[in-house]
Amino acid sequence: MNPLLKARVARGAAAEDEANYILQDMVKVVFTPSGRRGSFPVNTPLLHAARVLGVDIDSVCGGRGLCGRCQIICAEGSFAKHQIDSDSTHLSPLCATEIKYGERKAPLANGRRLSCHTLLLDDVVIDVPPESQVHRQIVRKEADYRNISLDPATRLYYVQVAEADMHVPKGDMQRLMETLAQEWGLANLSYDSRLLKTLQPVLAEGKRSITVAVHKNQQIIALCPGFRDKSYGVAVDVGSTTIVVHLCDLSNGEVLSSASLMNPQIRFGEDLMSRVSYVMMNPEGAGEMTVVIRDALNSLFAEVAAEIEASVEDILEVSLVANPIMHHILLGISPVELGGAPFALTTDAAVEVPARELDLNINGGGRIYILPCIAGHVGADTAGMILSEEPQEQDQMTLLVDVGTNAEIVLGNRQRLLACSSPTGPAFEGAQISCGQRAAAGAIERVRINPETLQPRFKVIGCDLWSDEAGFDLAIESHGVTGICGSGIIEVVAEMFLSGIVTVDGIVDGELAARSSRVIQNDRTWSYVLHSPANDEAQIVVTQNDIRQIQLAKAALYAGVKLLMDRIGTQKVERIRLAGAFGSHINVQHAMVLGLIPDCALGEVSSAGNAAGTGARIALLNNQSRDVIETLVKNIEKVETAMEPRFQDYFVDAMAFPNKTDSFPNLFSVVSRPVPKVISDGAGAGRKRRRR
């Protein structure tokens, strides 16, 4: 008898046994960790007992001993009738199917059994290890405070479909659906109409055994001949600058491979608004941008699949976050309406479409899930950040900030959530800064200035030594010191402020030129020389205009935060999470010194990593999280900064370091407060702004 048939017979026998319940010798079983317990006739398969008791044990093959997902461990129990000597007294001995499974896949670890092929003989305690649970937890390495419960939207089901029968002339699709209903309880399924073409060839190839991918327990989206227990999903974060994808094993949530690419739309404009302008000028431009972004995703999908020697056909799901403009362009929607007031989204709801509708090359029936947008400037990436960070689960007044060309800001706790976007511009990314550059080898990322001597020391990316340590010159010889990256610019400006080189109003104090040759005149304003190389490389200088750019960017960010604090009616923030690459690299204390973020206990400010991308991964691996974020987003209060009269006032106050009106008790308990000094200056940004 073939093993499949055997398993079916065993299942049939179990059902019969159940009918004879009363007549038989009964044994007790307790499952841990669930604690569910019950009595069953001798010879009941463990998997069957687990199902009856509602114990969460996984299975793809439906009890045929093929998938190995239903492994359990026999533990001793004090309630046993007899002393437990060995498993074999209380459970049936290892059977041929289990031995075969061990040969075909990995041998069963010590004490492990396939619960579908293990029969109850006497009272036992059975432990269901985490990896055998359907809703098992995935430990998130990058964020320690919560885990993802594995429950992907698409799951595999293996069945044997009865041969066609002339006397019962129903379609093979109906036969398949009936089998899925009987064996897996999947009632009222629909199917992707494209599968009509492949069903009979697949059934023939698998000799009527077939693995079916079912989306949300509703629709059959893919078919595969024979037994199969691997399927993949990809989490995607489409940023304005970078696209990052992670391929995950949908059976265990593991990230198997990752890849990233510069967003190829950069050739249409470095920042989002210039890309929208491009479309305004070139009506065909939206279509072109849609094509390049989809092509980029397709090449990334091919790359991550190839890395694990899989095909893109094996990718059944994609979950994606993006800002509203990228979101719309990816969907083939012109972003022009997002380019000006009232910043009308075409859709703010989550989008779920077959991948082929977006020309994305994964499995022909594969699905794309795009998280919901929050407002015209606050996109699915922010939704991803919220899904990852769960501010709605916090008691503390929590501030989430993702800084890019726009800063997305979320404030709240379990009572209430507010969100807005603020136009910080690209200064924090090193753009529009005279010596600014991307984070790459040779870029200055850490800076300290001695307030007495005004002498700096710094670290560059790619070298572990400080610039004043022995061997530094030699260590950097290969790349030199090439510029200042985003986190470096924050540090140098903060250090210039702390050492008095820059005043609260953001003016480089020319009087200090008397004390240090590093303060130099440049036209009508003053600059600070951060690095003067011995060789003929260019000096690295922070100019008055660089300071001004940082002031404008940080004022926009801070004003946005203030607006939300105002709206929610709080004077202080209790916890701050900084998301994105910028958030991972900046020094929290320096950021607060400049007033990028409001005052907060420094221990409560931390990096959230790529929170948007993590949100995409959560939505990929846990179907219910999609409902969570979709419902949550509807209840988030959206604040449009451009429409708030107070935004301008907050902005002006926030031009000062750290802020004109706010005190920073937490900050100034650890940092010595610089002497306030205001220099009258024609280019004084504060007053200039106010005059506008």
Next chain:
Amino acid sequence: MNPLLKARVARGAAAEDEANYILQDMVKVVFTPSGRRGSFPVNTPLLHAARVLGVDIDSVCGGRGLCGRCQIICAEGSFAKHQIDSDSTHLSPLCATEIKYGERKAPLANGRRLSCHTLLLDDVVIDVPPESQVHRQIVRKEADYRNISLDPATRLYYVQVAEADMHVPKGDMQRLMETLAQEWGLANLSYDSRLLKTLQPVLAEGKRSITVAVHKNQQIIALCPGFRDKSYGVAVDVGSTTIVVHLCDLSNGEVLSSASLMNPQIRFGEDLMSRVSYVMMNPEGAGEMTVVIRDALNSLFAEVAAEIEASVEDILEVSLVANPIMHHILLGISPVELGGAPFALTTDAAVEVPARELDLNINGGGRIYILPCIAGHVGADTAGMILSEEPQEQDQMTLLVDVGTNAEIVLGNRQRLLACSSPTGPAFEGAQISCGQRAAAGAIERVRINPETLQPRFKVIGCDLWSDEAGFDLAIESHGVTGICGSGIIEVVAEMFLSGIVTVDGIVDGELAARSSRVIQNDRTWSYVLHSPANDEAQIVVTQNDIRQIQLAKAALYAGVKLLMDRIGTQKVERIRLAGAFGSHINVQHAMVLGLIPDCALGEVSSAGNAAGTGARIALLNNQSRDVIETLVKNIEKVETAMEPRFQDYFVDAMAFPNKTDSFPNLFSVVSRPVPKVISDGAGAGRKRRRR
């Protein structure tokens, strides 16, 4: 104030009035033919009153005076408080919107009003004419016993969508869906994701007014700027030989244009099985055939749209019937499994897919509905015939027969329905008959043979005269007499039998050569000369083999019918409907003489026209009929003739004219029974068959 705004204000006012109900002067209104009645405050718009009372009045524009669907007639009512002098006493006078409607479309017929713009002033009786009812009846010209109730799956809805608002940053799609829910009660709609691209441009073009096509009150499938009240559907009958399409106005069910084409698959094989063989030999063949059939449909869609000066974009629905092999090929499914036992369908359920999934060029969001199949040989065309003929509504034991290369046979009444298919071969279509030809000018279609002289007279297609009437030769000069078409072959063989030229066993009686020069020897068998032209054109002769082909075909048909009668346990059929082109043209009496159909009162045998195509049209125009046929088909008992041992016996008995074992009391009460004569003949089909 623009008229749209005015209408909205009027609606708002009506709602307010309702709130002040008690304070106001109330008037009574009775709607006919529904008889619904109620009291409303003075100045209530009639359409509003109708809605409140659940009176069935149509509207596309939602009460804006644009569509003219809600026209009513003011009738006098004896219950009126005052004598009714003119409409204006009891209803508000004709308003500017109504006058404008009359100028823009057709002027309102005498006494007609737009109920959305007519206010109740005093007690009235309002008649809702049939064309203003949502579920109005369409009178079927070709079938008098029942009508189609108009209720298409796709309907148009007109709305004004509010401008985007920065303070409520929801998507325009969400705004649209909310408006549809508020104004039309369409809750929980989904949308075709491709519409995301077009939504904002369409809203802009229509200045936020938009007409939306909604499929099954579930999904938005198309968008059109501004107001629109015309949409079209196409009913399609894909036959093995011919494809016929009818374009219908979905707003009134009228057939506006029709077109047909030879099935281009004929180049892969004349009949179905040879096309399946082609696929078996050429694995790419299925794909090629799919392409040609879809191309043919696309050219027909373009043709019927062009005929009414519409675009294929205006076609929102297609409803289609086809036999199982055409059905599968159209869906892109290889038909090889249908080529041999167990004749396994890929799907027997109805199929509903976006047209684009089948590469069919109608509206980008348009839907294709394909009726369900019944068994491997009994397809959606038979389902269409059943939908059109409604045997399940009959008390009489009803036989439906659609004769083609296969005969589809349905037998039953309101108690029970059975269906089967029988392989008649192409003889009834004139193929495999020595002088057979398609029904075209010059083909013999009517034949009478004088039993005394054995002299024939006949009529040809394209000429109203019998061949023995004066002027016949002149009348047919242009095309001559070119062959015998399907109905002609039935008549000539039946007449040969009735005149004794052919025996009950189907042997041409050579002894008659002594009596008539028309009986001629041909090798070892005898033939009958039907037409000997004066000029050098070829003779038209009915050979022994021709008779044999007709015997085989009619025996297959009759055996199928007998099998079903057997299964249902009836000795006689009370009503026969012959569907298809063949059924429309054959002489019922001749068909019964040959034993194509069982004995039945001749008055109860009639043509059902293109019943399959009519079924497609019903499914197009009435959404509920889809549920009806889908449910019905599941309960039809399918009989597989190939598996029935008795089929062979019935077949052998049915080789005789009209049948070896059955009596034909109804037939022989009107036709003189020919003298039974059996000639021993080596080619005797009956015996030969039995030996197989």
